[in-house]
């Protein structure tokens with residue numbers, strides 16, 4: 001556990017706790033407002049994120065940004081990170097031991113950010129944060145409260161690229177987050 005960002009980020013940037021360190025170009029630590037009230041958690045870096053060292057800068061990220069724009073959400077006011085910080089080869093899902101090795105960093109980030117709301121982007125984020133027993137299809141769009149944090153599971157932005165209906169759900173879920181934020185937190 002680190003109680004400051006500098007040490008935590010320094011440690012993550014040289015991490016070799018799992019095999020993903022062997023193929024990564026950059027550790028994608030996370031980005032955004034360090035005391036954000038809303039945090040977003042994705043799965044892991046893709047090719048673009050691996051090159052640029054920033055989460056959600058590729059195709060899925062651009063689609064997510066469009067949704068933010070539509071709703072008047074400023075990306076800079078959020079904190080965005082992933083379950084694993086290094087790109088899994090061929091964009092496969094992170095393996096259990098990789099996610100487990102990396103989760104300490106993310107937990108540390110959550111402790112430092114102290115978000116009120118966490119949006120879980122897709123199944124990998126949902127299962128690794130709230131438990132393997134959760135399924136994204138039945139959980140999405142429904143609030144889950146745990147230890148004083150409100151979790152909103154929704155589709156992973158990459159899934160929106162393949163299915164128009166999921167775009168509608170995604171916007172709906174973000175709107176719900178915005179509503180609860182405006183009514184209870186802001």
Ligand code: URA
Pocket residue numbers: 042043044045046049054055056057058060061082158
């Ligand atoms: N998909 C993710 O889950 N995270 C990213 O940072 C980019 C794509």
Ligand code: SF4
Pocket residue numbers: 012015016017018019020021027084085086098101102
């Ligand atoms: Fe370390 Fe996480 Fe990268 Fe694995 S994915 S090497 S645990 S930073």
